[in-house]
Amino acid sequence: MRRAFTEELQFISDQLVEMTRLTSTALDRATTALLTADLELAEAVISADDTIDLVRRDLDSRAVDVLARQQPVATDLRQLVMAMRMSSDLERMGDLARHVAKLTRLRYPHKVLRGPLEPMFTRMAEVAEDLVAEAGRIIANNDVEAVPQLLVTDDEMDELHREVFRTLLADDWGHGVEAAIDATLLSRYYERFGDHAVSIAQRVVYLVTGEWPEEDLHIEERMDVSRVEPLG
Amino acid sequence: MRRAFTEELQFISDQLVEMTRLTSTALDRATTALLTADLELAEAVISADDTIDLVRRDLDSRAVDVLARQQPVATDLRQLVMAMRMSSDLERMGDLARHVAKLTRLRYPHKVLRGPLEPMFTRMAEVAEDLVAEAGRIIANNDVEAVPQLLVTDDEMDELHREVFRTLLADDWGHGVEAAIDATLLSRYYERFGDHAVSIAQRVVYLVTGEWPEEDLHIEERMDVSRVEPLG
Numbered sequence: 001m002r003r004a005f006t007e008e009l010q011f012i013s014d015q016l017v018e019m020t021r022l023t024s025t026a027l028d029r030a031t032t033a034l035l036t037a038d039l040e041l042a043e044a045v046i047s048a049d050d051t052i053d054l055v056r057r058d059l060d061s062r063a064v065d066v067l068a069r070q071q072p073v074a075t076d077l078r079q080l081v082m083a084m085r086m087s088s089d090l091e092r093m094g095d096l097a098r099h100v101a102k103l104t105r106l107r108y109p110h111k112v113l114r115g116p117l118e119p120m121f122t123r124m125a126e127v128a129e130d131l132v133a134e135a136g137r138i139i140a141n142n143d144v145e146a147v148p149q150l151l152v153t154d155d156e157m158d159e160l161h162r163e164v165f166r167t168l169l170a171d172d173w174g175h176g177v178e179a180a181i182d183a184t185l186l187s188r189y190y191e192r193f194g195d196h197a198v199s200i201a202q203r204v205v206y207l208v209t210g211e212w213p214e215e216d217l218h219i220e221e222r223m224d225v226s227r228v229e230p231l232g
Numbered sequence: 233m234r235r236a237f238t239e240e241l242q243f244i245s246d247q248l249v250e251m252t253r254l255t256s257t258a259l260d261r262a263t264t265a266l267l268t269a270d271l272e273l274a275e276a277v278i279s280a281d282d283t284i285d286l287v288r289r290d291l292d293s294r295a296v297d298v299l300a301r302q303q304p305v306a307t308d309l310r311q312l313v314m315a316m317r318m319s320s321d322l323e324r325m326g327d328l329a330r331h332v333a334k335l336t337r338l339r340y341p342h343k344v345l346r347g348p349l350e351p352m353f354t355r356m357a358e359v360a361e362d363l364v365a366e367a368g369r370i371i372a373n374n375d376v377e378a379v380p381q382l383l384v385t386d387d388e389m390d391e392l393h394r395e396v397f398r399t400l401l402a403d404d405w406g407h408g409v410e411a412a413i414d415a416t417l418l419s420r421y422y423e424r425f426g427d428h429a430v431s432i433a434q435r436v437v438y439l440v441t442g443e444w445p446e447e448d449l450h451i452e453e454r455m456d457v458s459r460v461e462p463l464g
Contacts, residue, residue: 064313071303081296084313088320169410177412178401184416 005076008066012083013139015059019090020136022052024129026097027193031125034100034186035118039108045101052094056087063087075207082203086139089196089203093132096189096196103182112182114175116167124160124190127153131197138201144208147201157194161187237308240298244315245371247291251322252368254284256361258329259425263357266332266418267350271340277333284326288319295319307439314435318371321428321435325364328421328428335414344414346407348399356392356422359385363429370433376440379433389426393419 026045033041063080066072072080103112113121134150137143164187167173168180206212258277265273295312298304304312335344345353366382369375396419399405400412438444 064309067299067313068305068309073300077296077300081299081316084316085320088317165413168413173409177405177409180409180412181397181400181416184413185420188417188420 005066005070005072008062008070009076009079009083012059012063012066012080015055015062016083016086016090017136017140019052019055019059019087019094020132020139022048022055023090023093023097023193024132024136026052026094027100027125027128027132030097030100030104031121034104034112035122037104037108037111039105042101042104042108046098046105049094049098053091056091059087060084079207082207086200086203089200093193093196096193099189100186103186107182112179112186114179114183115173117164117183120160120164120167121186121190124157124187127157127160128190128193128197131157131194135197135200138204142204142208144205147205150198150201154194154198157191161191237298237302237304240294240302241308241311241315244291244295244298244312247287247294248315248318248322249368249372251284251287251291251319251326252364252371254280254287255322255325255329255425256364256368258284258326259332259357259360259364262329262332262336263353266336266344267354269336269340269343271337274333274336274340278330278337281326281330285323288323291319292316311439314439318432318435321432325425325428328425331421332418335418339414344411344418346411346415347405349396349415352392352396352399353418353422356389356419359389359392360422360425360429363389363426367429367432370436374436374440376437379437382430382433386426386430389423393423 026048029041029048030045032038033045063084067077067080070076130153131150134146134153138146138150164183168183173180202212258280261273261280262277264270265277295316299309299312302308362385363382366378366385370378370382396415400415405412434444
């Protein structure tokens with residue numbers, strides 16, 4: 001019984017790590033499509049999101065099944081509950097990658113990003129992919145020691161988000177309101193993608209230590225517009 | 233044992249309904265603060281969000297506790313898992329109300345909304361509060377018959393979201409990029425608030441019928457920018 005349970009948990013953990021790979025790939029391809037106005041690639045990202053949703057559904061069904069059959073308590077129970085929350089984060093990250101692809105498709109054959117924004121979003125995507133890769137390693141190894149570094153990486157995401165707003169609000173922004181609206185939404189998608197990676201890391205901390213990280217009480221602050229907009 | 237379990241479930245359901253009231257109040261007050269540039273009220277909404285977070289944490293602890301002590305299976309188990317997902321939706325709705333309040337605070341003493349946007353956001357808030365009130369009734373009474381009406385109400389939210397974008401992109405929008413960025417983010421906050429109410433309703437449908445509503449496979453479509461932006 002115990003061995004079966006351990007195997008089930010390992011399988012679920014492996015599936016979560018697989019989901020980090022799928023969402024990373026999705027965002028990578030969505031960003032390439034965005035930067036090159038590649039309609040075909042955008043369509044591929046949109047279709048591939050169904051796979052992420054299915055993996056999530058399968059993972060959650062298994063977790064509920066294990067709950068019902070094995071009746072875990074204490075740490076074992078917490079692990080399953082947290083796995084379901086992490087799968088929810090990862091599914092949402094897939095949705096955000098799809099949002100990037102859909103905006104790409106909407107503006108095709110034009111590029112969505114104007115002027116100085118391209119390098120910023122190139123970097124945002126790299127940071128976002130670093131974040132989800134770190135989250136995957138943290139899940140795989142229960143590596144809570146790696147969490148502070150992930151938070152530092154997320155700080156760079158927040159700084160990039162601020163930089164986008166500064167660019168849109170600069171006197172020499174000459175690309176109009178539509179391009180500014182698009183960049184606002186895109187910037188929020190990438191930032192939220194990063195926030196979900198942070199959330200996953202914090203759930204692992206909770207599992208390993210039994211304590212929510214101090215920061216988590218205000219985890220939503222990390223994604224708060226008034227923290228990242230230098231507009232006050 | 234069975235009676236204790238039924239009482240626990242009823243308590244959890246009551247707490248979910250209480251959370252729908254708290255989030256509705258939060259959005260109502262945040263909207264008043266937004267429309268009147270009321271700094272004090274905005275601060276009150278920001279502080280009050282801690283209460284919603286605490287209720288959510290308490291609810292989740294209880295659900296995990298019931299899982300551990302009562303070892304439910306089948307429908308009972310599903311109810312607890314779904315209650316935790318609904319509490320997550322409701323906490324996020326509270327965060328979105330807080331985001332509205334924070335943007336209000338950021339722009340104080342100026343109003344965030346310009347020109348013709350005020351009546352649109354007044355209506356968005358009414359629709360959002362209708363949605364969460366309907367979600368509360370659906371939870372309280374397992375009233376899946378009311379779900380189609382809730383989806384119709386959410387369609388009005390999507391239409392308002394489109395109307396905001398049309399306004400920002402019209403030739404006579406003379407309020408500049410910053411006001412357009414603010415309105416873009418705000419519109420997304422209200423729309424997402426509504427999406428979470430839809431998500432709650434669909435979880436109740438799943439609990440009652442055992443089937444995900446057809447629509448749910450693409451539930452995220454409801455919140456997709458390319459569906460609501462008439463910019464193609």
